[in-house]
Amino acid sequence: MKKIGFFAIVGRPNVGKSTLLNQILGEKIAIVSSKPQTTRNRILGIETRGENQFVFLDTPGIFQAKNSLGDYMVKTANSAMQDADAVILVADAGFAPGETETRILQSLKRSEIPAILALNKVDLYRREKLAKTISAYAATHDFAAVVPISAKKGKYIDELMAECEKFLHEDEWIFAEDMITDQTxxxxxxxxxxxxxxxxxxxxxxxxxxxxxxxxxxxxxxxxxxxxxxxxxxxxxxxxxxxxxxxxxxxxxxxxxxxxxxxxxxxxxxxxxxxxxxxxxxxxxxxxxxxxxx
Ligand SMILES: Nc1nc2c(ncn2[C@@H]2O[C@H](COP(=O)(O)OP(=O)(O)O)[C@@H](O)[C@H]2O)c(=O)[nH]1
Ligand SMILES: [Mg+2]
The missing domain is CATH 3.30.300.20 (K homology (KH) domain)
Structure with missing residues (x-):
């Protein structure tokens, strides 16, 4: 039986959303830099494994827009969230939820979209620090799952995919099996x-x-x-x-x-x-x- 699911990857700029998408796909379809606001458009990444088609939407980070381009970027991220079966909130494993994460979580609560928390950059922090971050997040939201990862080093990506798999539903695939992005x-x-x-x-x-x-x-x-x-x-x-x-x-x-x-x-x-x-x-x-x- 074929299954499909849509996942919006959201979070503040520079937490590693695009790096994560590239790592899942094993190909570079989203550009990455150490500067915030690198991603401007919604980028579609498709990963088909066996009978399962995972469709990921990499979004521009959510931030306080200062111009028309910024407005467009934030709108893009918000609308991707509304279409998803589940949202992957990517956050830095070294920090408790800040204003951006709180805002995203509030909007998810309102629309009742399940959220998987991916605490990224675990390669940078000690175990105790990570444990603190996990409890700070757990106190603010009822996550479907919390998965510490290192997008850059490709660590614990399978664990994250296993959590995503729970949100697939039986349906026809939308994309051909070998398609990895809709970008030309x-x-x-x-x-x-x-x-x-x-x-x-x-x-x-x-x-x-x-x-x-x-x-x-x-x-x-x-x-x-x-x-x-x-x-x-x-x-x-x-x-x-x-x-x-x-x-x-x-x-x-x-x-x-x-x-x-x-x-x-x-x-x-x-x-x-x-x-x-x-x-x-x-x-x-x-x-x-x-x-x-x-
Ligand atoms: N140390 C470390 N750096 C990471 C990791 N994931 C991403 N980065 C770095 O964080 C920066 C921002 O990454 P990017 O994917 O563009 O973030 P985005 O703005 O959320 O899409 C880049 O310099 C990445 O190399 C990680 O797991 N560990
Ligand atoms: Mg990006």
């Missing part, structure tokens, strides 16, 4: 480029970046990709390009390495930097770059 190769390519920018440049620059793929042409052994990187200020453009174009070259070569792995071909990557002032503040700018609600 173009989208994955633009996200990879954005990840390398997040990892290469600092301060406020990467948060104002949008990457648009202008050309994606596949030949037998080579893929030609031309991408435009939009930033919010001329000074940001200077930082992205760097002295003698050195920073942009570095971003390009990191991105090319991952793109070649993703596509299984050689990649010719052509990157251009453009300025579009304050696009994140306008609804128009945000939708123009593809961040539009379903």
């Amino acid at each position: 190769q173009r989208t994955l390519a633009s996200e990879i480029i954005r990840e390398k920018i997040l990892r290469t440049v600092d301060r406020e620059v990467p948060h104002g970046i949008a990457v648009v793929i202008e050309e994606f042409r596949e030949e037998e052994t080579v893929t030609h990709i031309r991408a435009e990187i939009f930033c919010e200020k001329a000074s940001h453009k200077g930082i992205l390009v760097g002295k003698g174009g050195e920073t942009l070259k570095r971003i390009g070569s990191y991105a090319r390495e991952d793109l070649e792995k993703l596509l299984g071909t050689q990649v010719y990557l052509d990157l251009w930097v453009k300025v579009k002032e304050n696009w994140r503040d306008s609804q128009r700018g945000v939708t123009d770059f593809g961040y539009c609600a379903d």
